[in-house]
Amino acid sequence: MKVKYQAEYPVSIDGKIRRYDFHLPKYNVYIVVHGKQHFQDAFTRSVVDQETIDQCKQRYAEENGYYIMVDYREHDPVIAVKRFLIEWRKFKEVV
Numbered sequence: 001m002k003v004k005y006q007a008e009y010p011v012s013i014d015g016k017i018r019r020y021d022f023h024l025p026k027y028n029v030y031i032v033v034h035g036k037q038h039f040q041d042a043f044t045r046s047v048v049d050q051e052t053i054d055q056c057k058q059r060y061a062e063e064n065g066y067y068i069m070v071d072y073r074e075h076d077p078v079i080a081v082k083r084f085l086i087e088w089r090k091f092k093e094v095v
Helices: 047-064 077-094
Strands: 006-013 016-024 029-034 066-071
Touching: 006 047, 016 047, 029 047, 029 077, 047 066, 066 077
Parallel strands: 029 066
Antiparallel strands: 006 016, 016 029
16 A cells, blocks of 8 residues: 555553554554454453453544554454554545
């Protein structure tokens, strides 16, 4: 798509650095890719704790630009790209 992006884009939310998987500066779009840890207990935090962080990140993105979440729980890149393109088309219809 030849869109410039910034990976692991850091922002300060409530005094903590939170990272978005991608930021598209031209469109001011914040993108997060949610793997299994966003849907089930995994790694170092519970799904409840992860949901709290996700909600803060979504709120920040919506207050400062646009937000796109890509469901990647299956860890299948083909599915993830299709899901992203669906969300990207929705975004493009709005702007």
